[in-house]
Amino acid sequence: MSRPSSWPIPSGSIRFVLPRPIVSELSQHNLSKDIYPLAMGYYKNAAGHRMSRNQHDDYLLIYCVSGEGFLRIDQQDYRVSAGDLLVLPKNGIHSYRADESNPWSIYWLHCDGTLAADYFQSVEAMPAQPALSLGLHPRLVADFEALLDMRQSSQLLVAYLHSSSLLRQIMTHIALLKTQMQHHYDKSLNMSAIQSLMLTHLHEKLDIETLAATANLSKYHFIKRYKALTGRTPINDFIHMKIERACHLLDISDQSMAEIGWAIGYEDAYYFSRVFNKVMGISPSRYRSIRIGKATYKE
Incomplete structure (x- = not known):
């Protein structure tokens, strides 16, 4: 030493x-x-x-x-x-x-x-x-x-x-x-404004051009700055925010999978389930089954 x-x-x-x-x-x-x-x-x-x-x-x-x-x-x-x-x-x-x-x-x-x-x-x-x-x-x-x-x-x-x-x-x-x-x-990127925009548009689609315009940067420089600060791409963050919202709705409501998918901007229930599974490692129906005690995390 x-x-x-x-x-x-x-x-x-x-x-x-x-x-x-x-x-x-x-x-x-x-x-x-x-x-x-x-x-x-x-x-x-x-x-x-x-x-x-x-x-x-x-x-x-x-x-x-x-x-x-x-x-x-x-x-x-x-x-x-x-x-x-x-x-x-x-x-x-x-x-x-x-x-x-x-x-x-x-x-x-x-x-x-x-x-x-x-x-x-x-x-x-x-x-x-x-x-x-x-x-x-x-x-x-x-x-x-x-x-x-x-x-x-x-x-x-x-x-x-x-x-x-x-x-x-x-x-x-x-x-x-x-x-x-x-x-x-980092004054080159107003993260609060960008993530607030994401949160207020969870129910719809949001493209990278709109996010880049909010930051007053080109699409290329926006993605580069965002990833340098967070380690993730902005669209990946947006998807995770959507799935977090879906988890909340699965926890507090009895809405169908199609309704919850629609609420976060996914018109195709199958596509919503596929994205949910990619992020969470389980399907939305299984997530709800765990919440109500009909399944366990390890199964």
């Missing part, structure tokens, strides 16, 4: 390094080997805090919750402010420090695992801007605090297995916040 900084810890700050025998067990256990913590901490008003690594052999997250700092990576300097998350993968050369006049307060976490690279790839920032500007999120802070609280548990392995689970929760939460942040700041 890359060594944590030797910054002297003042009152109100925490540094915790997991015992090596525990780390060895976590790296081999089926419930934790994917990703597990190595060391973690919270540095409050960290005046004088600095760190430089020419060889970084694990993965590191730093979440700034107040104050400011600086990151140097790939011979470029970046200012870090409250709400920024630094995502520093393995094998990178980096250095960072607290601002002298307004020192940062940070949560930090070293981790590793067989899938750590995949987790970090899902949350890493753009190469030109290695800090994710997530903003201040009380729930994310609570996630870090819950992980730190594990240090007060016993040395039982089960406590550290739980810490690995908390770490997975943190990583997937960050991935969600990153996606939401991209939607908010």
Whole structure:
């Protein structure tokens, strides 16, 4: 593990390094080997805090919750402010420090695992801007605090297995916040307006040209931008919205399959059933049978 900084810890700050025998067990256990913590901490008003690594052999997250700092990576300097998350993968050369006049307060976490690279790839920032500007999120802070609280548990392995689970929760939460942040700041596409248009036209057909016109983009550039933000095509999203509506109608009404298909823009009941099955993995009639207890999910 890359060594944590030797910054002297003042009152109100925490540094915790997991015992090596525990780390060895976590790296081999089926419930934790994917990703597990190595060391973690919270540095409050960290005046004088600095760190430089020419060889970084694990993965590191730093979440700034107040104050400011600086990151140097790939011979470029970046200012870090409250709400920024630094995502520093393995094998990178980096250095960072607290601002002298307004020192940062940070949560930090070293981790590793067989899938750590995949987790970090899902949350890493753009190469030109290695800090994710997530903003201040009380729930994310609570996630870090819950992980730190594990240090007060016993040395039982089960406590550290739980810490690995908390770490997975943190990583997937960050991935969600990153996606939401991209939607908010990408001014080239008004996702709220586009998806509102989709929702108000679930009962009819909606072509890609109409959606592209709403975004004031060509069809090609609209599809490209939409997929870059969501990972899906706009028409695929529209179909999923229709099927979600169909599920709702199947749950709350006794309408026939043909009526429900008609309500979401499918005049052919057979075609509606085929689309429903493609999205949900079961037919609409089977979905309703499950709801009323005449069938099970596994059958």
